[in-house]
Amino acid sequence: MSIQQSDVLYTAVATAHNGRDGRVATDDGRLDVVVNPPEELGGSGAGTNxxxxxxxxxxxxxxxxxxxxxxxxxxxxxxxxxxxxxxxxxxxxxxxxxxxxxxxxxxxxxxxxxxxxxxxxxxxxxxxxxxxxxxxxxx
Structure with a gap:
């Protein structure tokens, strides 16, 4: 069963920059993290994923x-x-x-x-x- 827009109680908004090898941030500034693929997937593993x-x-x-x-x-x-x-x-x-x-x-x-x-x-x-x-x- 789907919900209608009028039934939404909260909406989180996050924007990714450069996909899996960049950063992700929320519109309210509470989350801003570096994202990198893990070493198992050929990345540096330096950030989260x-x-x-x-x-x-x-x-x-x-x-x-x-x-x-x-x-x-x-x-x-x-x-x-x-x-x-x-x-x-x-x-x-x-x-x-x-x-x-x-x-x-x-x-x-x-x-x-x-x-x-x-x-x-x-x-x-x-x-x-x-x-x-x-x-x-x-x-």
Whole structure:
């Protein structure tokens, strides 16, 4: 289900200069980073790269979705962390990404943790945006 422009609550704006080998900055000046391909892709690795930025955004968004789900079930997320691993590789169309979301939820049992992760994956906007195009594994 798509949203209409009138339903948008917030819009982030970032501009890239020189693609994967330059810099990316937000219009409000809060983020301004050098981007370089990692050494594994023939770059200098001197800056960050789009996959790291995607992983950072996805992990933060997923943690937020996990919080929403946990509050609805009165589950304790004290000490929890969410890590996103974003891989870039070749596929039939050129290149694609694969994601692994791993979470540590020390205040809940394993079955509850798994259920919370699966529910968060259904409500997380990043998960929704990638569904059907990106393989996402929950750990």
């Amino acid at each position: 789009p996959e790291q930025l995607f992983a950072a955004g996805y992990s933060a968004c997923f943690q937020g979705a996990l919080g929403v789900v946990a509050r609805g079930r009165n589950a304790d997320l004290t000490g929890s962390t969410v890590t996103a691993r974003v891989g870039l590789g070749k596929n039939d169309d050129g290149f694609g990404i694969i994601v692994e979301i791993s979470a540590t939820l020390p205040a809940v049992d394993a079955a509850t943790a798994r259920d919370l992760l699966e529910q968060a994956h259904q409500v997380c906007p990043y998960s929704k945006a990638t569904r059907g195009d990106v393989t996402v594994t929950l750990v």
